[in-house]
Amino acid sequence: MGVIVNLDVMLARRKMASNDLAERIGLSQNNLSRIKTGKIKAIRFSTLGALCRELDCKPGDLLDYIYDETDELDDFEPEE
Template identity: 55%
Template sequence: MSIVVNLDLVMVKKKMSSTELANRLGITMSNLSILKNNKAKAIRFSTLNEICKALDCQPGDILEYIEDADAEEDSGEVD
């Protein structure tokens, strides 16, 4: 997937544990783990909003676009 979730990095920078963030967000540790480990297929804007509020950050601090290597090979473009 081209979207990478850097939630774990932001949590380290903000010195917040998974337990504390899950409690602030009102989500299970399991769901938070899915987000942190890039296993999520989607995220609600309301959840992203609450994460940003709890961690005092911007959505771009958490979400990052990285082009897939496969996409470059399949494009047929030559450098």
């Protein structure tokens, strides 16, 4: 299953509309939607930091990980 994005949960807790959040952090509504639905392969630390700043939360409030034996490391590139 892998990484789970809980951005929609935090938006609901903060009673904030996603278009307001996108505007505050300078992200397009389309890109924020892709993050919210987990249809991304990567996120910049600067974007994650901006989300945390505006939602007054920590990265662990936005992201979770659920281990599944079918998870593959095909896209993983270890640092040298």
